[in-house]
Amino acid sequence: MVLLIVAILYGNTIILAVLLRTKHFHTPQGFLKISLAVADLALGILVVPFSVYAEVSILFTNASFLDWAKGVSLGGSWHPCNVIGPIFAGCTLVSITTIFLLTTERSIAIFKPLHKESLITRGRTLLLILLSWLTCFFLALAPVIFSHGGIVMEYDHCSRMCIYAPASPTYDWHILLLFPAFDFSLLAGTLLMNALCLATIRNHTRRRRLLAEKGHRLPRLSFSDIKAAKTIGALTIIFAASFSPVAVFVVGNVLGYKWCTFSFLAFWILASNSCCNVILYSVTDQHFRRRAIKLLLFSRGHFPSHHSTNPSLEPSILDMGNSKL
Template identity: 25%
Template sequence: MAINPTVISVLLCMFYSCLSIVISCGNILVITSIFYFKQLHTPTNYLILSLAVADLFVGILICPFSMSLTEASCWYDERILCKIRGSFDLALSNSSILHLCCISVDRYYAVCQPLRYSAKINNNAVAIMILVSWSLSVLIGICVMIIGFQNDKCTESCSFDVQIAPTFGCILSFYFPAGVMLCIYLKILQVAQSQAHIIQKTTCPGTKTAITLSKTETKATKTLAIVMGVFLICWTPFFLCLTFQPVTKYAIPASAIETLSWLGRSNSMINPFVYAWFYSWFRTAFRILISGKLYKGYCRNSKLN
C-alpha cells in the first residue's frame, strides 16, 4: 500500500523537530555547565565546550533546514537552501573531527608527557586550537557552497553529492584526521598501560595522590576515546558511501546517502549522554541545572563529584 507523501512529510518534520530538541537541550546543558561551574574551567573542557557548540548548531541549523526541504515539490530558491544546508553539514562535521583531533593532542600530553602538560596545553593554546578548528571548517563550508552541488536543477530530493572529487575530499576531511587520532590514542593506551604497571608495583604511601591523578587522567582519556569512537561509528558509513560514489558511477541513491548523513548527525545527540554517563561532575552539573537549584542559590563554586 502506497504511503501518502503528505504523511511522510509530517513524519519527517516530527522526526527533525524531536531530534533538534534533543540535540539542542543536551548540548545547551554541556555548554551551560562548563560556562557556569568553576570546577569545569579546564583546557580539556573548553575544547569539549567548543565541540558542544558545533553539535548545538546541528540541532538549531541543520534540522530546521532539513525540515524545510522535506517537500518533494520544487519551490523558489530550493537549490540555494540545499547549498546552505550542505555547506553547514560539512563545516560542522569537519569542526567536530578537528576538535576531536585537538582533544586527542590534549590527552596525549596529559597522559604521555604530564610534566609538560601545563606548559603545552593552557588557555592560550586551547584558544588557538579552537580558532584554527573553526576557521578551517568555515573555509571548507564556504568553498562547498561556492562550488555548488551536482544537481543544477530542481529534483525530488536535496542531494548531498558535491562536485569536488569525493575521494580526495573524504581523505582530507575525514580519513586523515581520523587516522591521526587513532595513532595518538593507541600511543596513549600503550603509555597508560605502562603507567598502570608501574603504579601497581609502587607501594610507597606517599604516592596516593599521584595514583589518584593517574586514574583521573586515564578515565578522562577513556571517556574521550569513547566520544571519538562514537563519532567514527556514526560518520564512517557516510564517508565510505561518498568515497565509493565515483566507483559505482553515482549509482548509490540520494536517499541512502541522506539516511547515512542522519546517522552521522545523530552523533551530536549522543555526546552529552556520554559525558553524563562517564563523568560524575557532569552528572551533578546537569542535575543542578535541570532541578532548578541554580536559581535558588549560588552554586558556581559547588564541588561536582
C-alpha cells in the same frame, strides 16, 4: 526529524550550560568540549530544521524533489542549500578536528604530565579553536568556490540533506575524494593516539603495582587525566562509527554508485551523533553529571532555595537524582 531536533537542542544546551557556568570546566579541555557542543548545536538549529521545512514544503505544495535539487523552488538561482550545505559540512569537519585536538591535549597530559601546564594553555587552545573553525569552513566552501560552478549544493531526495553534487553529469568531481581522505587520516591519527594513551595508562598502572609490591613508589597519573583519556577515547570511537558510513557514501557517490537507502541511513546516523555527547559525559564524568542534575532540578523549581533552614537537603536531592539517572 523533529524529535532529533529536540534531542540535539536539549542535550547540547545542557552541555553548554554546565561547562559555561562551572568554573571547574573552564580549562583547555572544557573549551574544546564547548566548541564541539556549538558545532552539534548548529546542526539542531539550522541543518535538521531545514530538512523538516523542505519535507513539509514538498508535501503541501506538491513540488517535485527535482525542483529542490536544482534550487528553483524558492525562485531564482539561489537555494538555501548554498548556506545549509556548507554549514553541515563545516560543522562535521569542526567536530572531527575538535576530537583530534581533544585527543592531542590528553596525549600531552599522559605522555608529558610535567610539561602539561606550559604546553597547554587557555590562550593557545582558544587560538586553535578559532583556526579550526576558519579552516574547516574554508574547506567546506572550497569545492563550490574553486569549481567555478562545476560543484553545487543540492537537496538530495535520498539523504534528505543538502549535499555536494556535480552541476552536470559530465563534470569530473573527484576532488571531493579529498574530504574522506582528510577525514579518515585525521580519525586514524586520533584513534592511534587514543590507543597509545590507553596502553600507556595500562602499563603505568601495572608498573606502579609491581613497584608497590617491592616497596618502591612511582608517581601516579592524575585520576582526572585517566578519566578524561577514557572519555575522549569513547567519544572518538562513537564519532568514527557514525561518520564512517558518510565517508563511504561520498566515495561511492563520486565513483558513480547510487545508494539511496544507504545514504539516508548514513547521513541521519551522523546527525543523530550530535545528541549523544551529553549521555557520554553524564556516564563518565561524575562532576558533570551532578552539575547537570542540579541545573535540571533548579530549572524545574525542585531545588531548595539558598535560605533553606536545612542545608543537608542539597546532597540528598543530588544523590536521589543520581540514583534516578
